[in-house]
Amino acid sequence: MYVVVQHDIKDTETAFSRGERLIKNEGAPQGVKGLQFYPSTDGSAVVCLWEANSVEDVQRYVDDALGDSSINACYEVDAEQAFAERPLGLPASPAIRA
Numbered sequence: 001m002y003v004v005v006q007h008d009i010k011d012t013e014t015a016f017s018r019g020e021r022l023i024k025n026e027g028a029p030q031g032v033k034g035l036q037f038y039p040s041t042d043g044s045a046v047v048c049l050w051e052a053n054s055v056e057d058v059q060r061y062v063d064d065a066l067g068d069s070s071i072n073a074c075y076e077v078d079a080e081q082a083f084a085e086r087p088l089g090l091p092a093s094p095a096i097r098a
Contacts, residue, residue, distance in 0.1 A: 002077035003050040012043040015069035
């Protein structure tokens with residue numbers, strides 16, 4: 001399944017520092033993988049797309065990693081209705097480039 005996380009960033013410096021763990025999938029539960037990362041230009045919000053076995057696995061992972069630096073709303077994507085194309089000008093993930 002695919003899971004979207006909407007991060008309402010409360011402490012930009014702390015959230016982005018802690019978020020490095022999420023970007024690199026460090027300590028991710030079995031079956032949880034970050035696929036896309038879309039930060040706002042001012043750092044106040046981020047939207048991410050994950051692949052996972054459950055919404056709860058992603059919720060627990062991002063909440064544990066980010067702590068009180070972000071409020072994280074997670075929900076399952078309706079794969080029947082969703083669509084995607086790779087936006088031009090956005091690089092591949094750091095994990096792929098490494």
